[in-house]
Amino acid sequence: MAVTIKDVAKLANVAPSTVSRVIANNPRISEQTKRRVREAMEELGYHPNYNARSLANRSTQTIGLVMPSSADKALQNPFFPEVLRGISTKAHEKEYTLYLSTGATEEEMLQGVMGMVHGRRVDGIVMLYSRIDDKIMAFLEQQNFPFTVIGKPLVNPDSITHVDNDNFRAAKDVTDHFIGKGHERIAFVGGNLDLVVTVDRLSGYEKALREADIPYRDDYVVHVEFLKEGGHEAVMELFSLEQPPTALVVADDLMALGIMSKLDEMGLSVPQDVSIISFNNVMLAEYASPPLTSVDINIFQLGYQAVNCLLEKIDDNEMASKRVCIPHQVVDRWSVRTLNESEKVN
Amino acid sequence: MAVTIKDVAKLANVAPSTVSRVIANNPRISEQTKRRVREAMEELGYHPNYNARSLANRSTQTIGLVMPSSADKALQNPFFPEVLRGISTKAHEKEYTLYLSTGATEEEMLQGVMGMVHGRRVDGIVMLYSRIDDKIMAFLEQQNFPFTVIGKPLVNPDSITHVDNDNFRAAKDVTDHFIGKGHERIAFVGGNLDLVVTVDRLSGYEKALREADIPYRDDYVVHVEFLKEGGHEAVMELFSLEQPPTALVVADDLMALGIMSKLDEMGLSVPQDVSIISFNNVMLAEYASPPLTSVDINIFQLGYQAVNCLLEKIDDNEMASKRVCIPHQVVDRWSVRTLNESEKVN
DNA sequence: TTTTATTAAGAAATCGTTTACAATAAATGA
DNA sequence: TCATTTATTGTAAACGATTTCTTAATAAAA
Known part of the structure; x- marks a missing residue:
């Protein structure tokens, strides 16, 4: 159907692994073959399949966003577009993409988050709100899944990385x-x-x-x-x-x-x-x-820094959790x- | 690492294919083994890996959302949360999840969309705006990728499924x-x-x-x-x-x-x-x-119907394109x- | 009793990548 | 000249599902 790495390999007269290495710009491949492979990719209009990649890699390069329930009027607050802008800016910088979790009730949302986590759809999650006694946060913590919170978690704020204002x-x-x-x-x-x-x-x-x-x-x-x-x-x-x-x-x-x-x-x-x-x-x-x-309260920064912290966490999940405080004015x-x-x- | 279909198979004393069939609730498996397999899944806390599934299936069960550039002030409009609510409601009904495409410039956004399409990250796309002479729309059309537009496309509105008000x-x-x-x-x-x-x-x-x-x-x-x-x-x-x-x-x-x-x-x-x-x-x-x-203008319905149309389109890409008109008051x-x-x- | 359906489940190929491990050839050094 | 590096590429086994064939066992038909 679509053009795969094998098609490219065949056209360029190399092994699939070589093509893969060219994509990753592996230095062990000679400039000459790199050129040849790239030409083949160009000619066939090759694009890597992210699912296959994620599967092999065990990493999705996407981060999950948990917003308040879509039924919640709070979602109408312009706070969200702005925090989203911060989030998406940092995510783009690091070539991460965004996955949205939604739902009308808390139960529905929890299901969604469990799906993201268990189904390995995302590498980490940023929570766009912080509520007392939140089941989703409890779940993430219990799973030891990388996540950061915008706002201050009420329960053990010291063990959860979050970005907040004072x-x-x-x-x-x-x-x-x-x-x-x-x-x-x-x-x-x-x-x-x-x-x-x-x-x-x-x-x-x-x-x-x-x-x-x-x-x-x-x-x-x-x-x-x-x-x-x-x-x-x-x-x-x-x-x-x-x-x-x-x-x-x-x-x-x-x-x-x-x-x-x-x-x-x-x-x-x-x-x-x-x-x-x-x-x-x-x-x-x-x-x-x-x-x-x-x-x-510098909403953009709240989002930007939340992703920043999350990426650190994804990189090393054992890293100490921290609190980032965004200045207000x-x-x-x-x-x-x-x-x-x-x-x-x- | 995580528990896979094989682990379940081993515990339940069946072949992996059988487990897969149980998940799909295939009628060719006896109730008895189904029960056994389900118990094993329960015991191990099994959850299917969506990447593997998407790869085998060639379907992601997710739809991509193209919003206006995140730099665009228009994003601050409460129109978006509301249309998102409509979208997410319908998506949830049909067990689809949402993927967000963002970007500061049109070029960045186009890159993002190309990524979604070529990388097979989504099964279809809904465009949350309709602009004159939009490159993204042109791209999607040229690729014959399933998508619907909220608002009226200027160029060949008859060949693009869209939902709009009068x-x-x-x-x-x-x-x-x-x-x-x-x-x-x-x-x-x-x-x-x-x-x-x-x-x-x-x-x-x-x-x-x-x-x-x-x-x-x-x-x-x-x-x-x-x-x-x-x-x-x-x-x-x-x-x-x-x-x-x-x-x-x-x-x-x-x-x-x-x-x-x-x-x-x-x-x-x-x-x-x-x-x-x-x-x-x-x-x-x-x-x-x-x-x-x-x-x-019934924003919720705009979103809801846009997804509705998109799912039809995903189901059968050859389906005639249509225009859905949402009433206003x-x-x-x-x-x-x-x-x-x-x-x-x- | 033998043949044919029918049912239930297993074997193995496949999806499109990545990557550990070989393998080959050329270059270097003694 | 032969052993040893070094540079480059290939082989094949993952990754975790789905699905097409088979096969084994049982029931029904002849």
Whole structure:
């Protein structure tokens, strides 16, 4: 059917093994035969069959990607295309290709991952999220299969190679930022508490308050299911309090967008009535009205480094696991206002 | 190393071929031996090696996905996660897995696709976009490799199986919608003219105007490079005209968002000063302030059906190519205002 | 009882590579 | 001149499945 290494061998009058060596550019083959073989390949339009190669090699040169469940609204977050860009850049550099694992339920996804691992479809896996008590991660660990995580694994983070931001610090920075601008009634709107990133950011927020001697109020902390409906509820709760907050630390740009839309409906305006800082700094943050002050977590690098670590791991699975921390940076736009003295009274 | 079919065979005291038949649930094997073999598989924790299988079978049970260049901002569009959801749903149903082709430049992407095809990594390909004069599509056609396109191919659309909306009609509907509400100064803000979808929508817009005897004005048609900066320029142009438009047909929700942000800056409000209808109805349309009236193009179905067609094609490559048209529907929200009589004077 | 079907399972070839191990020929050195 | 390197290529056995023939055993038919 298709042209194989044998056809090339025949035409070039050499053995198949020689052709294989030419492909690998093995120095033990003379330049002369190399030329002859290459001409034959050219003439026949030969291309190696990757399946055969993987079989013989026991390596696939592909890495598996585990994204959140396709049913999960979180997938709509522009975070993913961007992290994918980082991943694919590094993968391309090293001539690795990408295999996508999907599924609607956690069970379906686990099946998919088990298929990748057992079926030897991939050499390693990068997990694009980090959830508390995740079965997939548990499985990979138990199998001792090379993988890296984007975000911080909750259970034994020290034995799992991962790349993450210092989310604790980032949230603290943001909260400090507000405090520095005179805010004291600062609320925290987090995402799904199953995500480690949420709890990290919440701790950072708490710490900043504590350091500034601002009392932590339970009713200033809400968690929403990431997309619109949730955002609306949260805003309702927050702003029907006797003392509504003047500033919001929001765990995600998209959530901030939803909140702003609700605020708008309620006749509150940003930043006059409420200041907002959110996380991720996806392109949309710039689009919002007003443009959102957001902390840039360098999503591209998260992906790029995750693959980098994974490749090291694939190369030597016994290598010590490590944690790579990607720097963040708050980028100022127009969603934050400085309170003046008279407003500061609580 | 890993447990193979031979190990199972040995333990179950049968030949490897028998094990293979048990896996395929071949009726020529007695229930009794099937049970024995299955027990052995269980005991050893056997899982078939997909590479070996693909090699023997000449089929990979995986489909390749060609997305826009990872450098392309368009990738940030929530269109993609949603279409991916459709794709992965159908793929899962039929036990196909997904292979991702990426690349920063068109050349890089073409290399990737050539790799998939020649290296027999995938059984078929779905193209997630349709661009004018696309090399990848040309390559696939020339190779007679099974593929389907989401969107309408410009060159010989009749010989390429594709799934698309009736974008001409959709744009006409939207424009008619505006006309029905008394608008006459209707502008069109399109995306990249290389994308077939853009030209289709533009024609629909024109047609509606013509039918309503509203003159087509060149200065009411602008094209922007999809993301923010472009959106801003376009708005500037449009609203610095002597007779600025009262309604905007915008080719994409995200673009509409950018435009609204600029409008806000200029002190114009939606829908009081300008009405907007955009396309795609991604979740964000609901978030915007005000929530956007948008035409739902049923993105999920685009993906789902594309895979459906592809699988038919893989099954029988000689099958006639077809065009599947996914219905659309404009969903009304709050970005459109009805002009009253006094305003209608031009 | 012999012949013919039928059923169940094994033997061996195949898919397209890679690679350990030979093999050959030319070059070197004593 | 003959042993020994060295450089180059070939042989054949993996890699882990599938699948086409066979074959052995049993049941049915003659």
